[in-house]
Amino acid sequence: ETGVTQSPTHLIKTRGQQVTLRCSSQSGHNTVSWYQQALGQGPQFIFQYYREEENGRGNFPPRFSGLQFPNYSSELNVNALELDDSALYLCACSLGLDSEAFFGQGTRLTVV
Amino acid sequence: GIQVEQSPPDLILQEGANSTLRCNFSDSVNNLQWFHQNPWGQLINLFYIPSGTKQNGRLSATTVATERYSLLYISSSQTTDSGVYFCAVAPTDKLIFGTGTRLQVFP
Secondary structure (H helix, E strand, O other), X not given: OOOEXXXXXXXXXXXXXXXXXXXXXXXXXXXXXXXXXXXXXXXXXXXXXXXXXXXXXXXXXXXXXXEEOOOOOEEEEEOXXXXXXXXXXXXXXXXXXXXXXXEOOOEEEEEO | OOOEEEEOOEEEEEOOOOEEEEEEEOOOOOEEEEEEEOOOOOEEEEEEOXXXXXXXXXXXXXXXXXXXXXXXXXXXXXXXXXEEEEEEEEOOOOOEEOOOEEEEEEO
16 A cells, blocks of 8 residues: 555546546655656656646656646646657655655556 | 666576576666565565665675675575566666566576
8 A cells, every 4th residue: 555546547548638547645745746658668757746836857748737736636637648658657756855655556548 | 867777687586496686787876676566566675775775584685886886685586476577777866767676586
């Protein structure tokens, strides 16, 4: 039990649609990062939020966007879905920068 | 950017055997973590080990930060140890994952 919860666990969307994935953690986890894991690969960093501000972004296009709320929960939004966006999306939370990160169970997104 | 290489890429063991997984990284890091990813995709924390040695039951890990590598030891392996093991490093405050080691343990 990591204390990090993601929803939904599975999702099927059509190419061109928009999707919102959610992540919540136990109190105090003020840093949240999102990762995309394609089949057979390691997770790739999308972006990070620290105390509601974006604190770094990986090599992903602007149609990947996010939010962190005052209670430190977070959303990942993806617009204009493409087939290659099909992947496992993982959320990681920590008690500040450079601290141990704990992952949620992931959301498996399929784009058809 | 920093490169993270794990070896071996695949490992097949019989139950009870010991193994060593290696993680090499190309630059200094503030953080290093080892994870076990189960078949359902959950990343399970094994060790938070930027330097030094830690042990947790049958598992132990050593990170030599000055030489830019970390080792994960699994002793008396069990079938439940099967899965993918990832090393992840943080040169700043974002984790960069290696390519993983896929471990299969047979009875």
